[in-house]
Amino acid sequence: MEYMVENADSETCANSRTYLKSVKDLDFVVCLFVVSRVFAILKPYIEMLQSKTCDSIQCYDNIQEVALHLVNLKYNDNKIDELANDLKIFSDDNDITLEIPRTNKFKTVIDYLKCIYEKFIDTTLLQLEKRFSRHQQIAVNIINLLPSTVVDTKSSDVIDVFTFYLSDLPSNNYDVVIGQFEMWQQKWKKIPERERPTNIVNTLKALVSVKAFHPNLNCLFEIFAVLPVRVATAERSFSAMKRIKTTLRNSIND
Structure with a gap:
């Protein structure tokens, strides 16, 4: 300059x-x-x-x-x-x-x-x-449902996440959801600690063969797996479209 x-x-x-x-x-x-x-x-x-x-x-x-x-x-x-x-x-x-x-x-x-x-x-x-x-609070509740931690989780620890997503679950009956949570907990108590999934992706893989028995928990993990932390894809698309628009306008002038 x-x-x-x-x-x-x-x-x-x-x-x-x-x-x-x-x-x-x-x-x-x-x-x-x-x-x-x-x-x-x-x-x-x-x-x-x-x-x-x-x-x-x-x-x-x-x-x-x-x-x-x-x-x-x-x-x-x-x-x-x-x-x-x-x-x-x-x-x-x-x-x-x-x-x-x-x-x-x-x-x-x-x-x-x-x-x-x-x-x-x-x-x-x-x-x-x-x-x-707000998302932080929900995330902490989801952690309590992971196989690596669910064996020590009380129903009171996950009541917020069940309440928040109850209308999105296959069953909107709170007692049914709690019942599936307890069966989910019992399932992982039988599995050695080192074999319990520690993240949502691996948990969903473990649910593939048994999701019919835990449909509400499977739905809950699927929701959180795609829950955006911060959407930047659209912002990048807008920037790309702006560059394309400018290029086309310059080409027309030429």
Whole structure:
């Protein structure tokens, strides 16, 4: 962009100078720095959420760990100092002057950085809570039905998941569902612990030959196996369609 400012025609030069000034602005640099740091923590989990083979239960557990980590970062003064130091190094390397404008209510760059950092973490935590808190509770209940854990599960531990999905099950009679749960529990008590499935996919495989005896539990596991943690397929499709539309429009103009 600096090259274009010095060597391009007058219009391009003016636009480049405007863009360059914008990306070197304190507000832009601080916000970009904060967002990149927080999203660097979230990136592996975002990719996992977008995967069609994502293990929902493991995903919910990981999201909870991320939320706790972000809370710790928010109140960790050492991390704030480290972030401020990295920002200074970044600004020096890119010839960016870190000065607080007169219209800014903060006295120092560090105060401004800390405010943006804390607010962005708060917003991120709020979104995580909004998207995953209810699902987290259901996921924990599903864990109690897996063969690896069901032998020690009480009916009170899974009452919420039965109630939540009762209208979707082959039998909407609560007593029938509880009866199948108890038979399911007895079945796995006879199986050695090392041979009990520990995830939903393997549990569904184990149910293939006996699902006629446990239709409600089979339906419940099928529902949770396809329950989306976060739908990204449609978003990727929209992005792809936008590129195709742009290409076609350019082809028509040619």
